[in-house]
């Protein structure tokens with residue numbers, strides 16, 4: 123009897139862990155785009171869906187659903203829709219109610235057909251100052267840029283565990299008759315208006331199609347840029363040296379060749395970089411355009427800070443793609459730890475003076491900031507931008523002073539290669555312990571930098 127109980131528990135544990143992480147969904151089908159009309163038409167077959175009855179299927183709010191059908195194309199599923207902007211402001215969130223309407227079910231495979239028409243903002247004179255972001259479906263007359271955050275393809279959200287499943291293997295037929303070049307993240311760009319895109323490794327899907335050229339140098343692709351060979355040389359050398367640094371200290375390979383996309387905003391003022399591994403997209407005009415990052419005489423970066431930004435985006439492979447933080451300390455890990463790594467890369471590649479300048483700038487920006495104690499954080503949103511991008515990296519540098527650089531890298535290596543768990547405060551401490559940080563050191567870290575009204579001052583004094 124006892125044996126039976128144990129095997130039932132083992133089976134349940136197996137089912138519960140495999141329910142979420144066990145299988146990777148696969149996306150197949152056809153997508154038709156027009157960059158002149160701003161349209162997306164898709165009929166996609168989604169297979170290997172997770173076994174869950176507590177979920178939603180996200181699709182961008184500008185996409186109109188013609189039908190959800192069973193995977194064998196025999197009948198339609200009726201669906202209900204929610205819109206929880208805390209989870210995604212971009213996507214409407216659909217689900218299939220069970221017959222009694224009391225619960226919901228998710229089949230193992232389904233077909234979804236949808237169509238959407240979006241503004242084509244070729245001229246930004248009437249555009250908003252701010253109104254472009256990673257989750258935007260951006261048609262600018264020449265290209266379409268759509269990342270996984272826009273939910274241009276169906277994304278599964280597991281409500282029980284709060285896990286977004288947006289990384290798929292895929293085999294997609296892409297057609298855009300007014301495009302010259304097509305690209306879906308995970309495969310190589312192609313000079314064609316119609317082509318097949320595949321990935322056997324699960325990646326988040328970023329689509330970038332339109333009238334543009336691309337180059338390949340040193341295993342790096344550069345899309346929609348007119349950079350000359352000398353400037354490209356600077357970009358690829360810098361990129362590869364940052365990757366080499368991360369691979370060495372974290373003892374974890376980067377995996378795929380990096381792709382750069384140069385893109386313009388469909389607003390007047392937005393300029394930023396984002397990553398959808400392994401692609402880094404630089405969105406901006408004038409001095410914020412990738413092509414204008416480099417000096418015409420020396421071919422070097424005009425602003426050293428752009429190297430640090432690239433280092434930050436590259437570090438998101440390890441934190442954000444490989445290791446996906448969640449729970450209360452989501453932003454602490456996702457942006458804070460990523461930024462810590464980028465500062466370390468900057469120190470290695472740009473030298474101690476630039477490193478010191480970065481640190482001093484961060485310290486200045488914390489002048490009026492009063493951090494909530496890490497152990498008291500209850501909501502992910504309590505960790506605001508300053509906390510994420512300024513306070514946390516310095517906090518981690520102070521910990522580094524206590525435990526040493528080697529231990530610090532060992533800790534990050536174990537975190538990024540560990541199992542999917544809730545990344546809360548308990549995890550933060552237990553992961554340090556698992557790396558071999560002593561109880562004495564942990565006590566000191568807590569008493570000096572966490573559970574202390576002068577934690578900010580203590581951090582600054584320690585790293586100055």
Ligand SMILES: [Zn+2]
Pocket residue numbers: 434438456457460
């Ligand atoms: Zn980031």
